[in-house]
Structures are given as C-alpha cells and as structure tokens.
Amino acid sequence: MRKMWIDGAGVDSVSDTGQVIEVIDPATEEVLDTVPAGTPQDVERAVAAARVAFPTWQQITAVERANLLHQAAARMREHFDELVRLLTLEEGKPVPENEEEMDWSLNTLDYYAELGRHIRGSVVPSPDVGQLSLVLKEPYGVVGCIVPWNYPILLLMWKIAPALAAGNTVVVKPSSVTPLTTLRMVELAFDHLPPGVVNVVTGRGGAVGDALVVHPDVSVIAFTGSTGVGQRIARATAGRMKKLHLELGGKDPFVVADDAPLDAAVEAIAYAALINAGQVCTSTERVYVPRAMLGQFAETLAQRVSRLRLGPGIEPTTDVGPMAGESYRAKVEAHVADAVDRGARVLVGGRRPPGLARGFFYEPTVLTGVDHSMRIMREETFGPTIPIMGYDTFDEAIALANDTEYGLGACLYTHDARKVHRFYEQVQAGTIWINDPLTDNYAGPFGGMKMSGLGRELGLEGIEEFWQTKHVHWDIEGGIKDWWYPYREHV
C-alpha cells in the first residue's frame, strides 16, 4: 500500500480504519496497488501542516522559491520514464500521450517558477503629490487542490505550480481512480521543499474532498472535475467567502467550414475526439459539417477511425487505450443507445471490441443522423464518440455550436479569415482553436464560460488566481489634511 504525503513524509491514515482504495489498471482490470481511504481527520492533519508551513514559504525570497520549484521540475525530468510508466498503467492512455502530459507538467512548473519571481504587484498614480499607491499581490494561505483522473499530473500542476510560486501552501486530493503517480511524483520531486508546503491526502470525494472544501483554514479551492461536483462545492462554500476556482465539464463543438481540406479536417477531428479515448474536458464531442459534404466526410472519417489500433496504453502499437472505468464506459453506451433509439446511424464502432475480453475498452465510434434532442449532442459523453451533424449556413453552424449550457472550448477548420473572425467573436467558449485543435500554451489562459467554470488556469491569469490584492495608500509626509474635522473651519 502507498502512503499519503503529509508534512514532508509518507504517512498512513491517522484514523486507522484499515480501509483502502484499490487502484485498477483499466487495460487489465487488475489491482495495481492500494492507497489509504483518508478521512476528515487526515485532512485536518494536512491542513494544519500546510498552515504552519505557510509563513516560512511566504517569506523565503522569490528567487529561492523559484530555485526550489526548478529543482522539482529537474527531479521530474530525472524520473520521467518511471512516472510515465506508472501514469500509463493507472490512467490507461497510450505512452506518447503520457509523455506529453509529463512534459507539459514539468514545463508548467518551470514557467511558474519564473513568473512567480517577476511579479510582486505594481505602483499606480497617487491622488496627490508626496504619496505612494502600492498594489501588492499576496498569497492567500492554504490552497485545497482537487483534481480528476483524466490528466492527473498536468491538471494538478496547473494548480500547484502557480499556487506555490505565488507563495501559498497546498493540500492536494487526487482522484481515487489515479492517486499513484501523484504520490510517487511528490515523494520523488517535492521532498526537498520545507515540510508541509505540499501535502497529499488520498480518499473519496465525499469524505476527503468535502472536508477539504469546508475547512475554515483553506482559503482557496482550486477544483477540476465535473460540473455536478463543482456545483456541490459552490453550494457547500456559499456562506464561507472562499475563493473558488472551478474548471468543469464541456461539450465542445468542432465546425468544419465549406472550404476546409477534407483530409486535414478528418485527421484533426479524429485526434480531437479520440485522444485519451475521448476523456478530455475539451474533447471534440459534436461535429458540424456543411450538409453538401456530410456523406463523404462521415465515410472518410469512419474509414480513418476504423484503422486506429485499440489496446493497453503500455503497448507501443496502441493508438487508443481503454476508458478509465466501467461507469464511464456505461455512460458512453447509454448515450450511443439513446442516439440509435432516436434514429442515429452508427458508421463504425458502437460496441466493446470483441477481441479484448478484459479492460474497459470501447471502440471509437462515428455516428450520423444525430440532432440536438439526443443525449450524445447535449450531455458530456466523455468517451470515444464522434457524432456528426449537417448544417446549411455558417450562421446555423455558430448557433448550433452555442446551443449548449457549456462553454469550455470550440474548434473550427477553415482558411477563410471572415469565418474565423465571426467564429471567435460569436462562439461562447473559453478557448477557440482554429485549424489546430486542443493545443496547450502555458503562456495563454485556459478555462470555461457558462457552466464550464469560473476562473482561468495558465498564463498570467493562472497565477493571479492564487494572489489576493492589497492596496497600500501611503502619504509620506503625513501632514494634517484640510478635509478632516471639523468641517465648519473650511466654510
């Protein structure tokens, strides 16, 4: 059994319940390892350690803090292959995708290490001469970081890198599906930080997550996960004035314009919809194609998808790995069944692969004949499905793209600059990708509009989330002002 990481050491649960969480390899359905099923008492211990560590971490120089974070990134590089392998086994996606995740993660750490030592605030013009108006950026204190299983290291790093660089300490709750790489990474790469600066408590959302969210000494909750749990966190914290940073679900559209090169658009959609078996918050979940192109486009895409190789992520030949668990696959099956019941046609996939008896596999699936009455076009499917719908005008395509409660990302394929302009002006989404779906850029902000969340990660915005702002107004001479009491002497 792995241990949690609290106050700079691996520890068992303080509650001694003996309860554990089994971590399953989704490609084999075998138990990889176990972690303690933490309790609110473990959260209490971790928050206390983070609170004690906070003044030290806040007060060390920004350069020293940056150096310590660069060292953590260097240690991740040293153990790159071990971390990638463990991540592949517990999360399921193919090795190249996990190498990319690890690479993005340690680069994010280096990026924020530098950003944190460049900014302390600003000086704004004062209302009068002989004064200084300082706008100071200060850390909040203890940040609670709650992350999902689909990119467990990357999404964690988007939180802890800026939070630590900003001078906060953190308590992390990984997903119960993927806690192993997080624990290993922290003991390998972060054990040189002062004890209590980084803490990891494993356990169920309803026990550990809930306790972290409502803890009075946790000032910020940085959460990535489903919109339902995000709403629950918002309700639980409504009376507590905590800073909430919520990265939630999506139902991203991909619009193909009538000038789009067929082959490139097909390749782009296969990648955007099927990377990590479609389990990306910004996965392409709905495709809109000009009606005149629909038949040929759908057939070409179905042929392309049918050539992808399904298998365990750890196998070098694998293009698409398993889904993360049985419940996630069951949701995909329910969405496909609902679509077919309402008249959709499955061009390829639509079933568990007959050749893979073990593992949570589902064949990449292309559907046509879909409309917005179907669950697969309205609810987050989070699986390897590509429903394609025709449109008549570009205005209609934009209206369809916006016909959702979500607003995380949106993709367009075109070389028509007028269409690009209309798309990014009119589509309500936090990220717009033109001809290059799902690319990340540490220097640019990422996050959702509408029900996809509050706040932004990455870029300057991503560190601003972990600072509170203080305005210091300083009159240097400090003489008596003529607008002070008594008023009658001024008339």
Ligand code: NAD
């Ligand atoms: P989830 O909401 O079920 O769980 C996310 C985390 O919240 C887990 O660690 C879980 O244990 C914890 N949790 C559960 N109940 C809790 C509670 N009551 N209080 C506090 N924490 C609790 O999501 P998931 O299934 O792990 O991940 C998939 C979801 O995440 C999808 O909806 C996806 O769109 C979303 N996601 C969003 C982004 C983004 O950046 N917007 C990125 C990746 C994933």
